[in-house]
Amino acid sequence: MASITLTVNGSARTIDVRDPEKPLLYAIRNDLGLKGAKYGCGLGQCGSCTILVDGEPVRSCTVPVSAFAGKKITTIEGLGSPEKPHKVQAAFIAEQAAQCGYCTNGMVMTGAALLEKNPKPTAAQVKDALAQNLCRCGTHERIVAAVVKAGGARG
Amino acid sequence: MNMHTSRRNFLKSTGALFIAIPFASHVKAQGRIAAKTVDPAQVDAYLALNADGTATIYSGKVDLGTGLRAAFPQIAAEELGLPINKIKLIEGDTLLTPDQGSTSGSNGIPKGGMQLRQAAATARQALIKLASEKLGKPASELDAINGEVRPKAGGAGVSFANLITDKGFELKLDAKAPVRDPKTHQIVGKHVPRPDIPAKATGRFVYMHDLEVPGMLHGRTIRPDVIGAELVSVDESSIASIPGAKVVRLKNFLGVVAPDEWDAVRAAKMLKAEWKGGGLPTDSTGLRDYVKAQKISSTEALDKAGDFAAAYASAPKKLSGEFYWPAQSHASMGPSCAIADVKEGEATIWCSSQGTHRYAKHFATMLDLPANRLRVHYLDGAGCYGMNGHEDAAADAAFMSKAVGKPVRVQWSREDEHALDPKGPAQVITQEAALSADGKIVAWHTTMRCPKPTANLPTIPLLAPVEVDAKQVKGIATGSLSSGGKPPYDVPNLLVEVHWLEDTPLRPSHLRAPGKIGNCLAVETFMDELALAAGKDPVEFRLAYMSDPRGREAVERVAKLFNWDKRVEPRRNGKGRGIGYTQYKGDETYVAIAMEVDVSADGRIRVTRVAATHDCGQIISPDGVRSQVEGCILQTIGRTLFEEVKFDRNHVTSRDWASYPILTFPDLPEMKIELIDRPNEPPRGAGEAATAPVAAALANAVFDATGIRLRTVPFTAARMKSAMAESGVKFG
Numbered sequence: 001m002a003s004i005t006l007t008v009n010g011s012a013r014t015i016d017v018r019d020p021e022k023p024l025l026y027a028i029r030n031d032l033g034l035k036g037a038k039y040g041c042g043l044g045q046c047g048s049c050t051i052l053v054d055g056e057p058v059r060s061c062t063v064p065v066s067a068f069a070g071k072k073i074t075t076i077e078g079l080g081s082p083e084k085p086h087k088v089q090a091a092f093i094a095e096q097a098a099q100c101g102y103c104t105n106g107m108v109m110t111g112a113a114l115l116e117k118n119p120k121p122t123a124a125q126v127k128d129a130l131a132q133n134l135c136r137c138g139t140h141e142r143i144v145a146a147v148v149k150a151g152g153a154r155g
Numbered sequence: 156m157n158m159h160t161s162r163r164n165f166l167k168s169t170g171a172l173f174i175a176i177p178f179a180s181h182v183k184a185q186g187r188i189a190a191k192t193v194d195p196a197q198v199d200a201y202l203a204l205n206a207d208g209t210a211t212i213y214s215g216k217v218d219l220g221t222g223l224r225a226a227f228p229q230i231a232a233e234e235l236g237l238p239i240n241k242i243k244l245i246e247g248d249t250l251l252t253p254d255q256g257s258t259s260g261s262n263g264i265p266k267g268g269m270q271l272r273q274a275a276a277t278a279r280q281a282l283i284k285l286a287s288e289k290l291g292k293p294a295s296e297l298d299a300i301n302g303e304v305r306p307k308a309g310g311a312g313v314s315f316a317n318l319i320t321d322k323g324f325e326l327k328l329d330a331k332a333p334v335r336d337p338k339t340h341q342i343v344g345k346h347v348p349r350p351d352i353p354a355k356a357t358g359r360f361v362y363m364h365d366l367e368v369p370g371m372l373h374g375r376t377i378r379p380d381v382i383g384a385e386l387v388s389v390d391e392s393s394i395a396s397i398p399g400a401k402v403v404r405l406k407n408f409l410g411v412v413a414p415d416e417w418d419a420v421r422a423a424k425m426l427k428a429e430w431k432g433g434g435l436p437t438d439s440t441g442l443r444d445y446v447k448a449q450k451i452s453s454t455e456a457l458d459k460a461g462d463f464a465a466a467y468a469s470a471p472k473k474l475s476g477e478f479y480w481p482a483q484s485h486a487s488m489g490p491s492c493a494i495a496d497v498k499e500g501e502a503t504i505w506c507s508s509q510g511t512h513r514y515a516k517h518f519a520t521m522l523d524l525p526a527n528r529l530r531v532h533y534l535d536g537a538g539c540y541g542m543n544g545h546e547d548a549a550a551d552a553a554f555m556s557k558a559v560g561k562p563v564r565v566q567w568s569r570e571d572e573h574a575l576d577p578k579g580p581a582q583v584i585t586q587e588a589a590l591s592a593d594g595k596i597v598a599w600h601t602t603m604r605c606p607k608p609t610a611n612l613p614t615i616p617l618l619a620p621v622e623v624d625a626k627q628v629k630g631i632a633t634g635s636l637s638s639g640g641k642p643p644y645d646v647p648n649l650l651v652e653v654h655w656l657e658d659t660p661l662r663p664s665h666l667r668a669p670g671k672i673g674n675c676l677a678v679e680t681f682m683d684e685l686a687l688a689a690g691k692d693p694v695e696f697r698l699a700y701m702s703d704p705r706g707r708e709a710v711e712r713v714a715k716l717f718n719w720d721k722r723v724e725p726r727r728n729g730k731g732r733g734i735g736y737t738q739y740k741g742d743e744t745y746v747a748i749a750m751e752v753d754v755s756a757d758g759r760i761r762v763t764r765v766a767a768t769h770d771c772g773q774i775i776s777p778d779g780v781r782s783q784v785e786g787c788i789l790q791t792i793g794r795t796l797f798e799e800v801k802f803d804r805n806h807v808t809s810r811d812w813a814s815y816p817i818l819t820f821p822d823l824p825e826m827k828i829e830l831i832d833r834p835n836e837p838p839r840g841a842g843e844a845a846t847a848p849v850a851a852a853l854a855n856a857v858f859d860a861t862g863i864r865l866r867t868v869p870f871t872a873a874r875m876k877s878a879m880a881e882s883g884v885k886f887g
């Protein structure tokens with residue numbers, strides 16, 4: 001069985017991988033116990049499983065874990081905590097931007113990645129960045145407001 | 156302190172997601188809980204005052220992402236006289252909470268919340284009585300404030316903990332116990348942040364999907380390519396290369412289990428099996444005709460006034476139209492997931508069911524267990540908006556756990572969820588109405604065709620028990636599809652009928668606002684057609700037939716909020732405005748919605764602006780209501796524009812987000828919402844009402860933009876484009 005070392009939220013983690021095709025999502029949720037990233041479709045269509053790889057949002061459900069050796073992975077748990085939330089997370093809390101919250105991981109991670117590139121996005125830019133992220137509950141308006149607020153631009 | 160922080164702290168301290176929850180027999184050893192009643196007639200079923208000054212409330216209704224987790228503590232804190240942060244909430248656990256019915260039909264607050272309020276009011280009355288003896292003061296001079304009973308005029312009080320023992324109240328719920336005057340409310344009606352959001356925004360919240368129980372295996376079910384097919388043979392050797400993977404075959408039920416989740420996924424894909432037979436009586440393109448051709452098992456007149464037939468026959472101006480609402484999916488963001496631990500003589504199930512109590516009985520029946528030997532725990536799933544696959548996944552897990560003697564977690568795939576979740580059934584609605592020579596509505600006839608729900612069916616039949624051939628009650632459930640066919644207007648000669656059909660091709664269940672969005676589309680589109688025929692502005696025309704002041708206020712205020720400009724003839728320039736109004740279920744929440752759309756030359760419809768007024772009586776959690784109204788509007792815009800379950804004669808073919816598109820961020824309109832709070836009216840539901848007029852307002856706006864009446868949902872670009880070509884509409 002091959003073992004692969006990943007850098008997750010700043011620490012090196014080694015996991016055994018029997019099937020090199022196993023998507024990263026299953027490794028971070030089950031082998032590393034980081035359950036913030038969610039299984040939504042396994043098809044790269046919804047964004048629930050989004051993590052950051054070297055700062056870029058990646059859908060962890062479709063990419064094999066073997067592709068991440070040596071890469072820096074950040075999960076939502078690494079972004080911030082309830083006690084010390086990242087500014088995007090803090091804005092989601094302030095805007096009460098979740099209903100069921102199943103999509104929230106993808107929204108927060110994609111929003112955080114957007115702010116890295118574009119620190120003060122407008123509402124239109126946020127909608128554009130989240131165009132491929134799905135929310136079934138209809139929380140969209142609050143999600144846009146939260147990301148805009150985190151950046152500090154006027155919506 | 157609440158459930159979430161305690162879970163979070165637990166996770167922090169153990170660094171793991173294992174949660175061991177004891178079964179009934181172990182709970183007994185913990186003293187206090189042993190005596191815990193779940194009898195809905197008893198105060199102690201709903202709440203317990205703890206020695207540390209906190210209170211625990213027990214709710215048989217559950218938070219489905221709707222904010223009840225904030226609202227229930229608000230109600231209890233207000234009524235008891237406790238700070239809200241002293242309230243802990245336990246939801247859905249069938250061992251600890253009273254059976255308050257399932258969390259559906261927008262009844263969380265109106266039923267569940269009001270039972271809780273009455274329990275708390277009864278408790279307060281009892282506390283005041285006890286304190287009156289202790290303090291030697293008449294009860295009328297005392298009140299429960301901040302965790303103690305004290306004289307209203309000031310002076311020393313006595314804490315709740317000093318008034319009540321471990322035994323609880325041992326009191327029946329008193330329907331007459333006075334509740335606090337809304338004028339004095341300090342917590343109800345105020346914004347209270349939802350306790351679950353910090354954990355949800357930081358990835359710490361433990362959803363059903365995230366739970367692990369010690370020793371569990373991962374299970375996946377394999378269902379035939381043709382609905383209803385029988386399992387002929389299974390080649391177990393086809394998964395021999397996957398260590399620890401095992402086949403579970405029980406008659407026509409087929410599953411695999413494996414210690415590793417990805418191995419279970421692979422095994423389910425690799426497993427070779429042969430099936431035969433099965434099939435559907437129609438495909439989705441033929442569904443409308445199928446519904447219309449189906450034998451009518453009975454016709455029921457739901458509402459009648461005057462003499463429709465006579466008035467219609469003699470009227471000078473007549474209109475008619477037929478509307479179609481397709482089968483739709485709950486399409487939850489997270490495919491259903493559940494864990495079951497079935498042992499000899501007892502079972503525990505962890506599930507996101509809206510109706511843990513109901514389904515506990517159902518699960519016990521199918522597993523041949525006494526009802527009191529099966530416990531269901533509730534954990535949040537992805538939003539379900541009705542009954543999706545949560546309970547099916549639980550049944551899948553239960554049969555596999557029983558077969559392998561270990562706890563089994565079943566996670567449905569995206570394809571499973573889209574294909575297998577019970578569907579909101581298709582509806583065909585026809586309208587006939589007539590105007591007098593001076594443009595007054597004189598006759599109206601609504602006819603609805605929909606599958607007849609089986610009378611008193613307690614639960615929806617699940618897939619696995621059918622496949623296993625286990626015991627379960629048969630029938631179909633749909634929610635009340637025939638509600639909302641009655642126009643909310645004063646019409647002298649009215650007939651509202653439903654043609655009940657035996658069945659519908661795909662297994663139905665209730666999907667948010669069952670039937671009411673389609674029915675409101677038919678009624679409210681038609682009201683617009685009548686306005687045009689009468690040469691009147693749609694808002695003015697509606698108001699002329701409305702006598703309920705709350706309904707009138709909703710419509711008048713939405714017109715103002717939206718900046719409605721009067722029109723009679725459609726603009727036909729690609730931009731249009733429409734209105735829709737309903738009183739949900741005929742006597743509940745009032746909602747009026749105005750909408751603006753852009754229709755482009757290629758037929759694409761974009762909703763650009765929405766205004767809504769919403770009167771659900773007394774508001775408990777304003778932000779909770781607002782978030783539900785937003786969700787209702789956005790989700791239903793998607794359902795109206797894009798959503799239709801596609802199937803061929805074998806199976807559902809719209810099995811992912813590409814083939815079953817929903818609303819996305821670029822589709823987001825500008826929204827203005829006005830909540831009308833009526834503290835002295837009973838609270839009504841907010842989870843569904845605002846969905847109902849959405850399709851109607853949208854269709855009416857499209858008519859204004861194009862002069863075309865869309866009567867078939869979804870209003871896809873292709874459908875709009877061909878309608879435009881047919882009627883020669885061009886603009887730009």
Ligand code: FES
Pocket residue numbers: 038039040041042043044045046047048049050059060061062
């Ligand atoms: S779960 Fe990865 S994109 Fe949907």
Ligand code: FES
Pocket residue numbers: 098099100101102103104134135136137138139220488537538
């Ligand atoms: S909040 Fe439920 S899917 Fe987005």
